[in-house]
Amino acid sequence: MYKKIKSFLFENQSLKQTIAKNTFWLFFGQVSGRFVRMGLIIFAARVLGPSSWGAFSYVMTLVAFMTIFSDIGMGAIVTRESAKTPEHSKRYFSTAFCLKLILLAIGILILIFGAPYITNIPEAKKLMPVVSLILLFDSLRNFGFVISRAKEKMQYEALNEILTNFFITAFGMFFLFLSPNSESLAIGYLLGVAVGFLGIFFLLKDHFTASFSEFDPLLVWPLLKSSLPFALASFLGSIMLNTDLVIIGWMRPAAETGYYSAAQKPIYVLYTMASLFAVSIFPALTKTLKEGLEGGKKVLEKAVAASFLAAIPIALGGIILGSQIIDLVFGKEYQPATLSFQILMSTILIIFPSAIVSNSVLAHEKQKNFITFSMIGAIGNIIFDLLLIPRWGIGGSSVATLLTQIVSNYFIWHKMQIANPFSVFPNIKKMIVAGIVMAALTYLMEIAGIPLLINILISIIIYLLTLKIQKEKLLELIRR
Numbered sequence: 001m002y003k004k005i006k007s008f009l010f011e012n013q014s015l016k017q018t019i020a021k022n023t024f025w026l027f028f029g030q031v032s033g034r035f036v037r038m039g040l041i042i043f044a045a046r047v048l049g050p051s052s053w054g055a056f057s058y059v060m061t062l063v064a065f066m067t068i069f070s071d072i073g074m075g076a077i078v079t080r081e082s083a084k085t086p087e088h089s090k091r092y093f094s095t096a097f098c099l100k101l102i103l104l105a106i107g108i109l110i111l112i113f114g115a116p117y118i119t120n121i122p123e124a125k126k127l128m129p130v131v132s133l134i135l136l137f138d139s140l141r142n143f144g145f146v147i148s149r150a151k152e153k154m155q156y157e158a159l160n161e162i163l164t165n166f167f168i169t170a171f172g173m174f175f176l177f178l179s180p181n182s183e184s185l186a187i188g189y190l191l192g193v194a195v196g197f198l199g200i201f202f203l204l205k206d207h208f209t210a211s212f213s214e215f216d217p218l219l220v221w222p223l224l225k226s227s228l229p230f231a232l233a234s235f236l237g238s239i240m241l242n243t244d245l246v247i248i249g250w251m252r253p254a255a256e257t258g259y260y261s262a263a264q265k266p267i268y269v270l271y272t273m274a275s276l277f278a279v280s281i282f283p284a285l286t287k288t289l290k291e292g293l294e295g296g297k298k299v300l301e302k303a304v305a306a307s308f309l310a311a312i313p314i315a316l317g318g319i320i321l322g323s324q325i326i327d328l329v330f331g332k333e334y335q336p337a338t339l340s341f342q343i344l345m346s347t348i349l350i351i352f353p354s355a356i357v358s359n360s361v362l363a364h365e366k367q368k369n370f371i372t373f374s375m376i377g378a379i380g381n382i383i384f385d386l387l388l389i390p391r392w393g394i395g396g397s398s399v400a401t402l403l404t405q406i407v408s409n410y411f412i413w414h415k416m417q418i419a420n421p422f423s424v425f426p427n428i429k430k431m432i433v434a435g436i437v438m439a440a441l442t443y444l445m446e447i448a449g450i451p452l453l454i455n456i457l458i459s460i461i462i463y464l465l466t467l468k469i470q471k472e473k474l475l476e477l478i479r480r
Contacts, residue, residue: 029158033165034269038329040169040188041265045330047180050258054249055123056182057261059131061245062115063138066107070100070139077226078146090206093147094214096223104139108132121254123182130186138193144200160200168192243378244397247385252393260394262330263340270314271351277307278355297422303356305427305474311352312428312435313463317456318345320442324452336394343398347405353424354409357416373415377408427474434466 045053074096111132116125141164148156172188245264249257318325322342326334358373381404388396416422442459450458467475 025154025158029154029161031273032158033161034272036162036169037165038269040172042329043173044176044185045258045262045334047176048182048185050255050262050333051253052123052182052258054254054256054258054261055121056127056185058121058124058245058249058254058257059115059127059186060134061242062111063131063135064242066111066135067139067142070103070107070135074099074223077223090214091216091219092223095216095219096146097143098215099220099223100139100143104136107135107139111135121249121257123254124249127182127186130183130190134186134190134193137190137197141193141197141200144197144204147204156200156203160196160203163199164192164196166192167195243381243385244401247382247389248394248397251389256336256394259334259337260340260397262326262334263337263344263394263398266318266325266329266341267344267347270348271355273310274307274348274352274355277303278359297420300356300360300416300420301422301424301427302474304353304422304424305431307352307356308349308424308428308431309467309474311348312431313438313460315345315348316435316439317442317459318342318348320439320446321452321455324446328452340394340398343395343402347402350405350409354405354412357409357413361412361416361419373408373412376411377404380404380407430467430470430472433470434463434472437466438463 044056048056078092078096111128115128141160145157145160148154168189169192170188171191172185175184175188178184245257245260248260319342322345323335323338326338326341330337381400384400384403385397388400390396392399438459441462442455445455445458464475
Protein backbone atom coordinates (compact mmCIF):
# COMPACT_ATOMS: atom_id res chain seq x y z
CA MET A 1 0.00 0.00 0.00
CA TYR A 2 2.79 2.42 0.96
CA LYS A 3 4.62 1.79 -2.33
CA LYS A 4 1.41 2.36 -4.33
CA ILE A 5 0.72 5.66 -2.59
CA LYS A 6 4.33 6.77 -3.00
CA SER A 7 4.30 5.78 -6.66
CA PHE A 8 1.04 7.63 -7.28
CA LEU A 9 2.18 10.83 -5.55
CA PHE A 10 5.76 11.06 -6.82
CA GLU A 11 5.94 9.31 -10.21
CA ASN A 12 4.44 10.07 -13.63
CA GLN A 13 3.00 6.77 -14.87
CA SER A 14 0.15 7.58 -17.27
CA LEU A 15 -1.76 10.58 -18.61
CA LYS A 16 -4.70 10.13 -16.25
CA GLN A 17 -2.52 9.37 -13.20
CA THR A 18 -0.21 12.31 -13.92
CA ILE A 19 -3.13 14.75 -14.17
CA ALA A 20 -4.58 13.35 -10.93
CA LYS A 21 -1.21 13.53 -9.18
CA ASN A 22 -0.50 17.09 -10.33
CA THR A 23 -4.01 18.22 -9.42
CA PHE A 24 -3.66 16.68 -5.96
CA TRP A 25 -0.33 18.35 -5.27
CA LEU A 26 -1.33 21.77 -6.56
CA PHE A 27 -4.58 21.75 -4.63
CA PHE A 28 -2.94 20.32 -1.53
CA GLY A 29 -0.21 22.94 -1.60
CA GLN A 30 -2.43 25.91 -2.34
CA VAL A 31 -5.37 24.89 -0.13
CA SER A 32 -3.13 23.91 2.78
CA GLY A 33 -0.96 26.98 2.40
CA ARG A 34 -3.87 29.37 2.02
CA PHE A 35 -5.72 27.71 4.88
CA VAL A 36 -2.72 28.48 7.07
CA ARG A 37 -2.52 32.05 5.74
CA MET A 38 -6.26 32.53 6.16
CA GLY A 39 -5.63 32.59 9.88
CA LEU A 40 -3.34 35.56 9.38
CA ILE A 41 -5.81 37.31 7.06
CA ILE A 42 -8.67 36.94 9.53
CA PHE A 43 -6.49 38.04 12.44
CA ALA A 44 -5.01 41.00 10.55
CA ALA A 45 -8.37 42.21 9.19
CA ARG A 46 -9.88 42.16 12.67
CA VAL A 47 -6.85 43.74 14.39
CA LEU A 48 -6.20 46.43 11.78
CA GLY A 49 -9.82 47.32 11.03
CA PRO A 50 -11.24 48.17 7.58
CA SER A 51 -9.10 51.32 7.02
CA SER A 52 -5.62 49.87 7.74
CA TRP A 53 -6.57 46.55 6.19
CA GLY A 54 -7.73 48.48 3.14
CA ALA A 55 -4.36 50.31 2.91
CA PHE A 56 -2.44 47.03 3.03
CA SER A 57 -4.76 45.42 0.46
CA TYR A 58 -4.31 48.42 -1.81
CA VAL A 59 -0.50 48.17 -1.95
CA MET A 60 -0.67 44.40 -2.44
CA THR A 61 -2.92 45.04 -5.42
CA LEU A 62 -0.18 47.22 -6.90
CA VAL A 63 2.27 44.37 -6.28
CA ALA A 64 -0.04 42.08 -8.24
CA PHE A 65 0.13 44.50 -11.19
CA MET A 66 3.92 44.57 -11.08
CA THR A 67 4.09 40.78 -10.77
CA ILE A 68 2.29 40.43 -14.09
CA PHE A 69 4.51 43.11 -15.64
CA SER A 70 7.71 41.38 -14.50
CA ASP A 71 6.64 38.04 -15.97
CA ILE A 72 5.33 39.27 -19.36
CA GLY A 73 3.93 35.80 -19.96
CA MET A 74 7.33 34.10 -20.10
CA GLY A 75 6.53 31.60 -17.37
CA ALA A 76 3.80 29.88 -19.36
CA ILE A 77 5.93 29.88 -22.51
CA VAL A 78 8.93 28.36 -20.70
CA THR A 79 6.66 25.69 -19.20
CA ARG A 80 5.23 24.86 -22.61
CA GLU A 81 8.58 24.72 -24.42
CA SER A 82 10.29 22.80 -21.61
CA ALA A 83 7.49 20.22 -21.63
CA LYS A 84 7.87 19.82 -25.40
CA THR A 85 11.71 19.74 -25.42
CA PRO A 86 13.06 18.90 -21.93
CA GLU A 87 16.66 18.93 -23.16
CA HIS A 88 16.40 22.70 -23.75
CA SER A 89 14.70 23.55 -20.45
CA LYS A 90 17.80 25.16 -18.88
CA ARG A 91 18.36 27.42 -21.89
CA TYR A 92 14.75 28.60 -21.86
CA PHE A 93 14.72 29.05 -18.09
CA SER A 94 18.01 30.94 -17.96
CA THR A 95 17.18 33.29 -20.80
CA ALA A 96 13.75 34.06 -19.41
CA PHE A 97 15.22 34.48 -15.91
CA CYS A 98 17.67 37.16 -17.06
CA LEU A 99 14.88 39.04 -18.83
CA LYS A 100 12.77 38.77 -15.70
CA LEU A 101 15.48 40.34 -13.53
CA ILE A 102 15.50 43.41 -15.79
CA LEU A 103 11.72 43.74 -15.63
CA LEU A 104 11.71 43.25 -11.86
CA ALA A 105 14.17 46.11 -11.46
CA ILE A 106 11.83 48.37 -13.46
CA GLY A 107 8.82 47.21 -11.44
CA ILE A 108 10.54 47.94 -8.12
CA LEU A 109 11.47 51.45 -9.26
CA ILE A 110 7.86 52.09 -10.27
CA LEU A 111 6.58 50.94 -6.87
CA ILE A 112 9.04 53.02 -4.87
CA PHE A 113 9.04 56.23 -6.88
CA GLY A 114 5.81 56.19 -8.89
CA ALA A 115 3.11 54.37 -6.91
CA PRO A 116 2.96 56.90 -4.00
CA TYR A 117 1.58 59.48 -6.44
CA ILE A 118 -1.41 57.37 -7.52
CA THR A 119 -3.04 56.82 -4.14
CA ASN A 120 -5.02 59.01 -1.79
CA ILE A 121 -4.39 56.66 1.14
CA PRO A 122 -1.50 58.12 3.21
CA GLU A 123 -0.93 54.86 5.09
CA ALA A 124 -0.33 53.02 1.81
CA LYS A 125 2.51 55.31 0.72
CA LYS A 126 4.88 54.35 3.54
CA LEU A 127 4.50 50.64 2.68
CA MET A 128 5.95 50.92 -0.83
CA PRO A 129 9.63 50.13 -0.05
CA VAL A 130 8.68 46.98 1.88
CA VAL A 131 6.20 45.68 -0.70
CA SER A 132 8.74 46.27 -3.49
CA LEU A 133 10.92 43.60 -1.83
CA ILE A 134 7.86 41.34 -1.53
CA LEU A 135 7.53 41.73 -5.30
CA LEU A 136 11.18 40.73 -5.82
CA PHE A 137 11.22 37.56 -3.72
CA ASP A 138 7.72 36.34 -4.57
CA SER A 139 8.20 36.84 -8.31
CA LEU A 140 11.45 34.87 -8.29
CA ARG A 141 9.86 32.18 -6.14
CA ASN A 142 6.96 31.77 -8.54
CA PHE A 143 9.27 31.77 -11.55
CA GLY A 144 10.97 28.70 -10.15
CA PHE A 145 7.67 26.85 -10.52
CA VAL A 146 7.88 26.89 -14.32
CA ILE A 147 10.43 24.09 -14.15
CA SER A 148 8.50 21.94 -11.67
CA ARG A 149 5.40 22.36 -13.87
CA ALA A 150 7.27 21.49 -17.06
CA LYS A 151 8.59 18.33 -15.39
CA GLU A 152 5.06 17.67 -14.09
CA LYS A 153 6.44 17.46 -10.54
CA MET A 154 3.96 19.78 -8.88
CA GLN A 155 4.89 18.36 -5.46
CA TYR A 156 7.79 20.85 -5.44
CA GLU A 157 5.39 23.75 -5.86
CA ALA A 158 2.95 22.36 -3.30
CA LEU A 159 5.55 21.93 -0.58
CA ASN A 160 6.96 25.38 -1.25
CA GLU A 161 3.51 26.98 -1.02
CA ILE A 162 2.94 25.37 2.37
CA LEU A 163 6.39 26.45 3.59
CA THR A 164 5.95 30.02 2.35
CA ASN A 165 2.47 30.51 3.77
CA PHE A 166 3.48 29.01 7.09
CA PHE A 167 6.30 31.53 7.49
CA ILE A 168 4.18 34.42 6.20
CA THR A 169 1.61 33.57 8.87
CA ALA A 170 4.17 33.03 11.62
CA PHE A 171 6.11 36.23 10.92
CA GLY A 172 2.94 38.22 10.24
CA MET A 173 1.31 37.30 13.54
CA PHE A 174 4.55 37.81 15.43
CA PHE A 175 5.02 41.36 14.16
CA LEU A 176 1.33 42.21 14.54
CA PHE A 177 1.52 41.14 18.18
CA LEU A 178 4.53 43.42 18.63
CA SER A 179 2.93 46.36 16.81
CA PRO A 180 -0.58 46.05 15.31
CA ASN A 181 -0.24 48.13 12.13
CA SER A 182 -0.07 47.58 8.38
CA GLU A 183 3.71 48.04 8.25
CA SER A 184 4.21 45.14 10.67
CA LEU A 185 2.02 42.95 8.47
CA ALA A 186 4.01 43.92 5.38
CA ILE A 187 7.31 43.03 7.09
CA GLY A 188 5.87 39.63 8.06
CA TYR A 189 4.88 38.98 4.44
CA LEU A 190 8.34 40.01 3.24
CA LEU A 191 10.18 37.62 5.55
CA GLY A 192 7.78 34.79 4.66
CA VAL A 193 8.21 35.09 0.89
CA ALA A 194 11.98 35.45 1.34
CA VAL A 195 12.07 32.06 3.09
CA GLY A 196 9.88 30.63 0.31
CA PHE A 197 12.27 31.87 -2.35
CA LEU A 198 15.24 30.31 -0.59
CA GLY A 199 13.31 27.04 -0.45
CA ILE A 200 12.63 26.88 -4.21
CA PHE A 201 16.15 28.15 -4.94
CA PHE A 202 17.81 25.22 -3.18
CA LEU A 203 15.33 22.74 -4.65
CA LEU A 204 16.02 23.88 -8.22
CA LYS A 205 19.50 25.30 -7.69
CA ASP A 206 20.87 23.61 -10.82
CA HIS A 207 18.63 25.82 -12.94
CA PHE A 208 19.18 28.97 -10.88
CA THR A 209 22.98 28.61 -10.68
CA ALA A 210 23.06 28.11 -14.47
CA SER A 211 20.98 31.23 -15.02
CA PHE A 212 23.81 33.16 -16.67
CA SER A 213 25.95 30.40 -18.13
CA GLU A 214 22.98 28.91 -20.00
CA PHE A 215 21.73 32.29 -21.23
CA ASP A 216 21.13 32.15 -24.97
CA PRO A 217 20.76 35.52 -26.73
CA LEU A 218 19.27 33.74 -29.74
CA LEU A 219 16.28 32.79 -27.60
CA VAL A 220 15.52 36.34 -26.46
CA TRP A 221 13.49 37.35 -29.49
CA PRO A 222 11.62 34.01 -29.85
CA LEU A 223 10.72 34.21 -26.15
CA LEU A 224 9.55 37.79 -26.40
CA LYS A 225 7.70 37.14 -29.64
CA SER A 226 5.84 34.18 -28.14
CA SER A 227 5.19 35.73 -24.75
CA LEU A 228 4.31 39.33 -25.59
CA PRO A 229 0.76 38.56 -26.76
CA PHE A 230 0.26 36.51 -23.62
CA ALA A 231 2.00 39.21 -21.57
CA LEU A 232 -0.29 41.94 -22.81
CA ALA A 233 -3.26 39.69 -22.17
CA SER A 234 -2.02 38.89 -18.65
CA PHE A 235 -1.42 42.55 -17.85
CA LEU A 236 -4.83 43.53 -19.16
CA GLY A 237 -6.28 40.58 -17.24
CA SER A 238 -4.61 41.87 -14.10
CA ILE A 239 -6.25 45.23 -14.73
CA MET A 240 -9.56 43.42 -15.11
CA LEU A 241 -9.13 41.69 -11.74
CA ASN A 242 -7.44 44.43 -9.73
CA THR A 243 -8.82 47.69 -11.10
CA ASP A 244 -11.69 47.56 -8.64
CA LEU A 245 -9.54 48.15 -5.56
CA VAL A 246 -7.45 50.81 -7.27
CA ILE A 247 -10.48 52.84 -8.37
CA ILE A 248 -12.24 52.33 -5.05
CA GLY A 249 -9.05 53.63 -3.41
CA TRP A 250 -9.28 56.75 -5.58
CA MET A 251 -13.00 57.43 -5.18
CA ARG A 252 -14.08 56.07 -1.81
CA PRO A 253 -12.85 56.09 1.82
CA ALA A 254 -10.13 53.62 2.88
CA ALA A 255 -12.73 51.65 4.88
CA GLU A 256 -14.60 50.74 1.69
CA THR A 257 -11.34 49.47 0.23
CA GLY A 258 -11.12 47.22 3.29
CA TYR A 259 -14.70 45.99 2.89
CA TYR A 260 -14.19 45.18 -0.78
CA SER A 261 -10.90 43.45 -0.06
CA ALA A 262 -12.70 41.29 2.51
CA ALA A 263 -15.27 40.35 -0.14
CA GLN A 264 -12.51 39.56 -2.66
CA LYS A 265 -10.19 37.45 -0.50
CA PRO A 266 -12.29 34.25 -0.37
CA ILE A 267 -13.21 34.70 -4.06
CA TYR A 268 -9.57 34.95 -5.12
CA VAL A 269 -8.76 31.78 -3.18
CA LEU A 270 -11.42 30.06 -5.28
CA TYR A 271 -10.05 31.65 -8.47
CA THR A 272 -6.68 30.18 -7.53
CA MET A 273 -8.22 26.71 -7.21
CA ALA A 274 -9.61 27.07 -10.74
CA SER A 275 -6.29 28.18 -12.18
CA LEU A 276 -4.44 25.37 -10.39
CA PHE A 277 -6.69 22.75 -11.91
CA ALA A 278 -6.13 24.34 -15.31
CA VAL A 279 -2.36 24.39 -14.76
CA SER A 280 -2.34 20.75 -13.67
CA ILE A 281 -3.86 19.56 -16.95
CA PHE A 282 -1.95 22.00 -19.19
CA PRO A 283 1.14 19.82 -19.89
CA ALA A 284 -1.08 16.77 -20.53
CA LEU A 285 -3.36 18.77 -22.82
CA THR A 286 -0.33 20.05 -24.75
CA LYS A 287 1.00 16.52 -25.23
CA THR A 288 -2.42 15.14 -26.19
CA LEU A 289 -2.87 17.79 -28.87
CA LYS A 290 0.32 16.61 -30.54
CA GLU A 291 -1.62 13.42 -31.39
CA GLY A 292 -4.62 15.27 -32.84
CA LEU A 293 -7.50 17.65 -32.08
CA GLU A 294 -9.91 14.89 -31.07
CA GLY A 295 -7.79 13.85 -28.09
CA GLY A 296 -7.47 17.46 -26.96
CA LYS A 297 -11.23 17.92 -27.31
CA LYS A 298 -11.97 14.96 -25.02
CA VAL A 299 -9.56 16.19 -22.34
CA LEU A 300 -11.03 19.70 -22.60
CA GLU A 301 -14.65 18.53 -22.31
CA LYS A 302 -13.96 16.38 -19.25
CA ALA A 303 -11.94 19.15 -17.60
CA VAL A 304 -14.65 21.77 -18.21
CA ALA A 305 -17.30 19.41 -16.83
CA ALA A 306 -15.16 18.75 -13.76
CA SER A 307 -14.79 22.50 -13.20
CA PHE A 308 -18.57 22.95 -13.30
CA LEU A 309 -18.95 20.02 -10.89
CA ALA A 310 -17.16 22.15 -8.28
CA ALA A 311 -18.28 25.62 -9.40
CA ILE A 312 -22.05 25.08 -9.22
CA PRO A 313 -22.35 24.19 -5.50
CA ILE A 314 -19.65 26.67 -4.47
CA ALA A 315 -21.31 29.61 -6.26
CA LEU A 316 -24.87 28.82 -5.19
CA GLY A 317 -23.90 28.06 -1.61
CA GLY A 318 -21.76 31.20 -1.35
CA ILE A 319 -24.56 33.43 -2.62
CA ILE A 320 -27.13 32.01 -0.21
CA LEU A 321 -24.85 31.94 2.84
CA GLY A 322 -22.84 35.09 2.05
CA SER A 323 -23.81 37.10 5.11
CA GLN A 324 -22.98 34.26 7.51
CA ILE A 325 -19.65 33.57 5.76
CA ILE A 326 -18.51 37.20 6.02
CA ASP A 327 -19.60 37.31 9.66
CA LEU A 328 -17.72 34.10 10.49
CA VAL A 329 -14.52 34.98 8.65
CA PHE A 330 -14.12 38.72 9.22
CA GLY A 331 -16.63 39.66 11.91
CA LYS A 332 -19.74 41.83 12.02
CA GLU A 333 -17.65 44.96 11.37
CA TYR A 334 -17.31 43.75 7.77
CA GLN A 335 -21.01 43.12 7.07
CA PRO A 336 -21.04 45.95 4.44
CA ALA A 337 -18.96 43.55 2.31
CA THR A 338 -21.79 40.97 2.06
CA LEU A 339 -23.53 42.18 -1.11
CA SER A 340 -20.22 42.48 -2.99
CA PHE A 341 -19.24 39.00 -1.81
CA GLN A 342 -22.51 37.50 -3.05
CA ILE A 343 -22.24 39.16 -6.47
CA LEU A 344 -18.60 38.10 -6.85
CA MET A 345 -19.52 34.52 -5.91
CA SER A 346 -21.59 34.33 -9.10
CA THR A 347 -18.42 34.87 -11.14
CA ILE A 348 -17.23 31.43 -9.98
CA LEU A 349 -19.59 29.94 -12.58
CA ILE A 350 -17.64 31.85 -15.23
CA ILE A 351 -14.07 31.67 -13.94
CA PHE A 352 -13.84 27.94 -13.15
CA PRO A 353 -14.56 26.64 -16.66
CA SER A 354 -12.95 29.64 -18.36
CA ALA A 355 -9.61 28.88 -16.69
CA ILE A 356 -9.66 25.53 -18.50
CA VAL A 357 -10.71 27.08 -21.81
CA SER A 358 -8.04 29.79 -21.59
CA ASN A 359 -5.29 27.23 -21.00
CA SER A 360 -6.62 25.21 -23.90
CA VAL A 361 -6.29 28.27 -26.13
CA LEU A 362 -2.65 28.55 -25.05
CA ALA A 363 -2.08 24.83 -25.63
CA HIS A 364 -3.37 25.35 -29.19
CA GLU A 365 -0.77 28.16 -29.49
CA LYS A 366 -3.52 30.72 -30.12
CA GLN A 367 -2.29 33.10 -27.42
CA LYS A 368 -2.82 36.17 -29.63
CA ASN A 369 -6.52 35.81 -28.86
CA PHE A 370 -5.73 36.71 -25.26
CA ILE A 371 -4.98 40.28 -26.30
CA THR A 372 -8.50 41.01 -27.48
CA PHE A 373 -9.99 38.97 -24.64
CA SER A 374 -8.08 40.85 -21.98
CA MET A 375 -8.51 44.22 -23.65
CA ILE A 376 -12.27 43.74 -23.57
CA GLY A 377 -12.03 42.82 -19.90
CA ALA A 378 -9.67 45.61 -18.87
CA ILE A 379 -11.41 48.43 -20.73
CA GLY A 380 -14.85 47.10 -19.83
CA ASN A 381 -14.01 46.86 -16.14
CA ILE A 382 -12.60 50.38 -16.02
CA ILE A 383 -15.67 51.83 -17.79
CA PHE A 384 -18.15 49.90 -15.64
CA ASP A 385 -16.25 50.83 -12.46
CA LEU A 386 -16.19 54.53 -13.33
CA LEU A 387 -19.91 54.42 -14.06
CA LEU A 388 -21.08 52.32 -11.12
CA ILE A 389 -18.73 53.00 -8.18
CA PRO A 390 -19.66 56.71 -7.72
CA ARG A 391 -23.33 55.78 -7.42
CA TRP A 392 -23.35 52.37 -5.75
CA GLY A 393 -19.91 52.10 -4.15
CA ILE A 394 -18.40 48.65 -3.73
CA GLY A 395 -21.66 46.97 -4.78
CA GLY A 396 -21.36 48.73 -8.14
CA SER A 397 -17.76 47.58 -8.45
CA SER A 398 -18.72 43.93 -7.99
CA VAL A 399 -21.44 44.29 -10.63
CA ALA A 400 -18.81 45.80 -12.95
CA THR A 401 -16.63 42.72 -12.42
CA LEU A 402 -19.51 40.36 -13.17
CA LEU A 403 -20.49 42.17 -16.38
CA THR A 404 -16.89 42.29 -17.53
CA GLN A 405 -16.36 38.58 -16.91
CA ILE A 406 -19.45 37.69 -18.94
CA VAL A 407 -18.44 39.79 -21.95
CA SER A 408 -14.73 38.96 -22.05
CA ASN A 409 -15.07 35.24 -21.41
CA TYR A 410 -17.73 34.92 -24.09
CA PHE A 411 -15.08 36.04 -26.55
CA ILE A 412 -12.44 33.49 -25.49
CA TRP A 413 -14.99 30.66 -25.49
CA HIS A 414 -16.05 31.64 -28.99
CA LYS A 415 -12.43 31.52 -30.20
CA MET A 416 -11.89 28.12 -28.61
CA GLN A 417 -15.00 26.78 -30.33
CA ILE A 418 -13.51 27.87 -33.65
CA ALA A 419 -10.12 26.27 -32.93
CA ASN A 420 -11.51 22.96 -31.62
CA PRO A 421 -15.32 22.75 -31.19
CA PHE A 422 -16.37 21.18 -27.88
CA SER A 423 -19.60 20.53 -25.98
CA VAL A 424 -20.54 21.79 -22.52
CA PHE A 425 -24.24 21.66 -21.66
CA PRO A 426 -24.82 17.93 -22.36
CA ASN A 427 -22.09 17.17 -19.81
CA ILE A 428 -23.45 19.35 -16.98
CA LYS A 429 -27.25 18.88 -17.09
CA LYS A 430 -27.26 16.59 -14.06
CA MET A 431 -25.00 19.00 -12.17
CA ILE A 432 -27.47 21.83 -12.74
CA VAL A 433 -30.31 19.71 -11.36
CA ALA A 434 -28.23 18.74 -8.33
CA GLY A 435 -27.27 22.40 -7.80
CA ILE A 436 -30.90 23.55 -7.82
CA VAL A 437 -31.91 20.84 -5.32
CA MET A 438 -28.99 21.71 -3.07
CA ALA A 439 -29.64 25.48 -3.27
CA ALA A 440 -33.29 25.10 -2.28
CA LEU A 441 -32.45 23.00 0.77
CA THR A 442 -29.50 25.23 1.71
CA TYR A 443 -31.81 28.26 1.69
CA LEU A 444 -34.42 26.47 3.82
CA MET A 445 -31.76 25.49 6.36
CA GLU A 446 -30.45 29.07 6.42
CA ILE A 447 -33.95 30.39 7.17
CA ALA A 448 -34.40 27.72 9.84
CA GLY A 449 -31.25 28.96 11.60
CA ILE A 450 -29.11 25.88 11.04
CA PRO A 451 -25.48 26.76 11.97
CA LEU A 452 -23.32 27.70 8.99
CA LEU A 453 -20.79 24.86 9.07
CA ILE A 454 -23.50 22.22 9.55
CA ASN A 455 -25.48 23.75 6.69
CA ILE A 456 -22.43 23.59 4.41
CA LEU A 457 -21.73 19.96 5.31
CA ILE A 458 -25.34 18.86 4.73
CA SER A 459 -25.48 20.84 1.47
CA ILE A 460 -22.39 19.05 0.12
CA ILE A 461 -23.90 15.68 1.01
CA ILE A 462 -27.20 16.61 -0.68
CA TYR A 463 -25.39 17.72 -3.84
CA LEU A 464 -23.30 14.56 -4.10
CA LEU A 465 -26.25 12.28 -3.32
CA THR A 466 -28.36 13.97 -6.00
CA LEU A 467 -25.57 13.41 -8.51
CA LYS A 468 -25.23 9.79 -7.44
CA ILE A 469 -28.97 9.20 -7.79
CA GLN A 470 -28.76 10.60 -11.32
CA LYS A 471 -25.75 8.32 -11.99
CA GLU A 472 -23.44 11.15 -12.96
CA LYS A 473 -20.59 9.52 -14.91
CA LEU A 474 -18.01 12.09 -13.91
CA LEU A 475 -18.30 11.02 -10.27
CA GLU A 476 -17.41 7.47 -11.25
CA LEU A 477 -14.49 8.71 -13.36
CA ILE A 478 -13.12 10.73 -10.42
CA ARG A 479 -13.49 7.76 -8.06
CA ARG A 480 -11.32 5.65 -10.33
